[in-house]
Amino acid sequence: MAKVAVLGYGTVGSGVVDVLDNNALEIEKSAGEKLELKYILDLRDFPGDKHETQVVHDINIILDDPEIEVICETMGGLEPAFSFEKSALERGKSVCTSNKELVAVHGPELVELAKKNGASYLFEASVGGGIPLLRTINDSLKHEKIDSITGILNGTTNYILTKMDKEGIGFATVLKAAQDKGYAEKNPEADVEGYDACRKIAILSSLMSGKHVNYEDIYTEGISRISIEDFAYARKLGMSIKLLGMCRKNENGFFSIVAPFLIPDENPLANVNGVFNAINVHGNMVGDVMFYGRGAGKNATASAVVADVIDIIKHKGKHINVNMNAEKAVLSPKDNAVRKFFVRVPSENKEQAYDVFGQGIVEVTSENVYNEFAFITDDISEKDFDEKLWRFDSVKGYIRLY
Amino acid sequence: MAKVAVLGYGTVGSGVVDVLDNNALEIEKSAGEKLELKYILDLRDFPGDKHETQVVHDINIILDDPEIEVICETMGGLEPAFSFEKSALERGKSVCTSNKELVAVHGPELVELAKKNGASYLFEASVGGGIPLLRTINDSLKHEKIDSITGILNGTTNYILTKMDKEGIGFATVLKAAQDKGYAEKNPEADVEGYDACRKIAILSSLMSGKHVNYEDIYTEGISRISIEDFAYARKLGMSIKLLGMCRKNENGFFSIVAPFLIPDENPLANVNGVFNAINVHGNMVGDVMFYGRGAGKNATASAVVADVIDIIKHKGKHINVNMNAEKAVLSPKDNAVRKFFVRVPSENKEQAYDVFGQGIVEVTSENVYNEFAFITDDISEKDFDEKLWRFDSVKGYIRLY
Numbered sequence: 001m002a003k004v005a006v007l008g009y010g011t012v013g014s015g016v017v018d019v020l021d022n023n024a025l026e027i028e029k030s031a032g033e034k035l036e037l038k039y040i041l042d043l044r045d046f047p048g049d050k051h052e053t054q055v056v057h058d059i060n061i062i063l064d065d066p067e068i069e070v071i072c073e074t075m076g077g078l079e080p081a082f083s084f085e086k087s088a089l090e091r092g093k094s095v096c097t098s099n100k101e102l103v104a105v106h107g108p109e110l111v112e113l114a115k116k117n118g119a120s121y122l123f124e125a126s127v128g129g130g131i132p133l134l135r136t137i138n139d140s141l142k143h144e145k146i147d148s149i150t151g152i153l154n155g156t157t158n159y160i161l162t163k164m165d166k167e168g169i170g171f172a173t174v175l176k177a178a179q180d181k182g183y184a185e186k187n188p189e190a191d192v193e194g195y196d197a198c199r200k201i202a203i204l205s206s207l208m209s210g211k212h213v214n215y216e217d218i219y220t221e222g223i224s225r226i227s228i229e230d231f232a233y234a235r236k237l238g239m240s241i242k243l244l245g246m247c248r249k250n251e252n253g254f255f256s257i258v259a260p261f262l263i264p265d266e267n268p269l270a271n272v273n274g275v276f277n278a279i280n281v282h283g284n285m286v287g288d289v290m291f292y293g294r295g296a297g298k299n300a301t302a303s304a305v306v307a308d309v310i311d312i313i314k315h316k317g318k319h320i321n322v323n324m325n326a327e328k329a330v331l332s333p334k335d336n337a338v339r340k341f342f343v344r345v346p347s348e349n350k351e352q353a354y355d356v357f358g359q360g361i362v363e364v365t366s367e368n369v370y371n372e373f374a375f376i377t378d379d380i381s382e383k384d385f386d387e388k389l390w391r392f393d394s395v396k397g398y399i400r401l402y
Numbered sequence: 403m404a405k406v407a408v409l410g411y412g413t414v415g416s417g418v419v420d421v422l423d424n425n426a427l428e429i430e431k432s433a434g435e436k437l438e439l440k441y442i443l444d445l446r447d448f449p450g451d452k453h454e455t456q457v458v459h460d461i462n463i464i465l466d467d468p469e470i471e472v473i474c475e476t477m478g479g480l481e482p483a484f485s486f487e488k489s490a491l492e493r494g495k496s497v498c499t500s501n502k503e504l505v506a507v508h509g510p511e512l513v514e515l516a517k518k519n520g521a522s523y524l525f526e527a528s529v530g531g532g533i534p535l536l537r538t539i540n541d542s543l544k545h546e547k548i549d550s551i552t553g554i555l556n557g558t559t560n561y562i563l564t565k566m567d568k569e570g571i572g573f574a575t576v577l578k579a580a581q582d583k584g585y586a587e588k589n590p591e592a593d594v595e596g597y598d599a600c601r602k603i604a605i606l607s608s609l610m611s612g613k614h615v616n617y618e619d620i621y622t623e624g625i626s627r628i629s630i631e632d633f634a635y636a637r638k639l640g641m642s643i644k645l646l647g648m649c650r651k652n653e654n655g656f657f658s659i660v661a662p663f664l665i666p667d668e669n670p671l672a673n674v675n676g677v678f679n680a681i682n683v684h685g686n687m688v689g690d691v692m693f694y695g696r697g698a699g700k701n702a703t704a705s706a707v708v709a710d711v712i713d714i715i716k717h718k719g720k721h722i723n724v725n726m727n728a729e730k731a732v733l734s735p736k737d738n739a740v741r742k743f744f745v746r747v748p749s750e751n752k753e754q755a756y757d758v759f760g761q762g763i764v765e766v767t768s769e770n771v772y773n774e775f776a777f778i779t780d781d782i783s784e785k786d787f788d789e790k791l792w793r794f795d796s797v798k799g800y801i802r803l804y
Contacts, residue, residue: 019687023545030544124542130688132542139541140526140534140709142432143425268694271673285421286532286705292670292692303688307542 005039008075015302031313073097096308098125104199108212120320122308130300131293144283147249151279153200155295156191162273193222194258201245211329221259232366240270252332261402335383344396407441410477417704433715475499498710500527506601510614510728522722524710532702533695546685549651553681555602558593564675595624596660603647613731623661634768642672654734663804737785746798
């Protein structure tokens with residue numbers, strides 16, 4: 001019988017408790033022993049709740065209890081979650097969490113702390129919700145030379161982009177509807193500006209590099225400047241527009257970015273719609289492997305937390321190795337990345353477009369958009385593109401090509 | 403240093419050797435020790451090959467060598483592969499294989515034999531090629547109540563269906579082109595009649611049920627009767643036609659089938675094109691999780707074999723539990739499965755169609771197909787559908803709806 005504590009009885013925390021209740025037999029079969037929920041830490045009381053007697057308000061009750069082997073931190077935010085996790089690991093208790101913010105900022109040092117204390121620190125639920133991604137990278141694909149990870153990592157923005165695409169409705173209107181439905185936060189910045197996807201690709205970049213990739217070093221663009229005209233062109237091109245988080249090895253090390261990309265419809269990422277997430281991992285021998293599922297949601301995320309708990313119980317007394325340490329990773333500069341760009345300028349700048357970007361640009365037209373000149377550049381570095389774009393008085397928009 | 407033998411130096415076997423060579427460092431990091439390829443069993447010699455000195459012709463050299471801990475069986479076929487695997491397991495050597503035929507027929511008894519001898523029997527590469535599927539079901543998703551597994555499990559048929567769909571070319575012509583390109587075998591029966599997909603869904607059905615599902619008990623239809631007219635209708639319906647292997651829990655136990663299905667374009671399986679495979683697993687808490695990748699090919703398949711080798715080395719001296727035993731599973735009869743069907747009959751049978759299937763049927767038209775009446779039935783059991791279909795003198799075709 002292994003004893004578990006859950007910190008935070010909110011959406012994910014109560015989901016974890018539900019999974020422990022509903023799937024107790026399957027969990028026992030998988031872990032090799034019964035799991036018992038001994039404490040739930042929360043500031044609130046939950047009178048009438050099935051688990052009300054397990055609710056405590058003082059973290060020390062949990063930390064001081066030698067029976068507790070695993071702590072699920074499902075509070076979110078940096079503090080007090082960070083202090084609680086650190087204290088638990090220092091006492092040799094293993095921790096698993098869905099807290100992507102905390103993992104992005106402190107994950108690598110917490111992995112090291114876990115190792116030092118013979119405990120484990122796992123965070124499957126922090127990226128891709130219920131999708132069994134991190135364990136697969138860390139386990140089934142660990143013998144691969146992984147040279148890129150590319151993902152649709154945020155369900156809210158993917159829902160918005162899908163609606164804009166399929167229904168031809170503008171960003172602001174779709175966002176409002178998403179907020180009314182509870183698919184987007186009242187303050188949607190973290191999602192629509194790409195910050196959430198940035199935390200997640202930072203975690204994946206750290207795993208890929210084995211070092212600590214600071215999310216603040218990752219160039220991040222959101223989706224708020226994507227318009228229905230962009231989708232009209234995309235359809236014409238046989239492409240889709242998706243907010244991608246991307247981490248790629250190159251000659252100089254590796255490079256991460258979060259931005260909207262035009263993706264050809266043949267690419268399976270182009271067909272990931274609605275609130276779903278998908279992550280493509282490319283290994284030198286296996287080629288492309290893609291994982292798809294709900295990137296958020298109570299039960300899916302909770303299922304991933306419980307998978308970590310089981311892994312910890314199965315490896316009792318052992319540190320489960322995670323390919324990450326606290327050494328700072330140096331990303332190769334965005335400036336050097338070479339790609340094609342889709343650009344829209346006013347009609348009167350057509351000649352200038354050829355002058356600035358050369359005769360090799362390819363014009364794109366759409367029946368539904370007038371009074372502008374849209375084109376795709378040749379391969380060009382981000383730095384050169386930036387410089388050339390500044391020469392125009394007015395630019396209606398641009399999107400990178402995948 | 404763990405010592406490994408490869409049986410069969412063909413496509414997959416030589417891929418395994420390549421992975422061991424190319425990714426030696428990553429493999430050591432993952433397994434916790436170096437892996438050494440000690441023997442390659444093959445009838446042929448390979449003069450000039452990098453590994454020519456490791457080639458042996460007598461299985462007993464391998465079986466009698468106490469240093470050999472893991473055997474990769476990449477010969478294919480039932481015999482002598484079965485005898486070789488059995489002898490290895492009886493001597494406590496672990497076995498991993500890509501041999502789907504053998505796993506479908508003898509997998510469960512070999513798992514039991516491995517357990518009895520403190521060895522492991524793994525077969526990740528037998529389903530979905532390089533896709534890390536079985537380990538994920540057996541590990542990250544083991545605490546889920548999995549109620550369905552649905553997959554595009556055969557790359558050749560998916561390539562043919564994709565070509566028919568995108569280019570409007572008939573089955574026979576596409577098959578011929580696929581054979582010329584080496585995507586389809588000269589004798590294509592195993593692929594196009596669904597036998598290969600049937601072996602794979604049998605393995606997945608066994609894993610899901612924990613018993614032995616005999617592939618001969620699984621109702622199997624291939625794709626040879628799918629026409630470009632079917633695709634014209636499918637496009638009109640916003641659907642795609644895919645050969646699916648499916649295993650579903652129902653009130654009476656569970657049910658497996660291999661057949662072409664019409665799938666709505668919103669379903670990610672509808673967008674899996676070309677030689678790719680994809681498998682959707684549905685769990686009670688995690689919901690839908692889909693895995694996508696190359697279902698065949700030397701390096702992808704070999705990478706999955708090596709992942710098994712590493713797993714075995716990491717769990718040295720332990721039996722890795724696989725949810726399968728030799729007890730025969732009883733599938734619930736196909737007759738009871740209820741679904742909608744798409745049916746095409748000659749124009750003159752329109753009235754009869756309403757008479758037989760009721761007024762609730764929905765007519766489907768396509769600009770490109772004449773002189774026939776196409777419709778979608780209401781929900782109906784397979785048995786009732788069969789009976790009703792027999793009442794028509796002539797049926798141009800039917801496809802199940804997903």
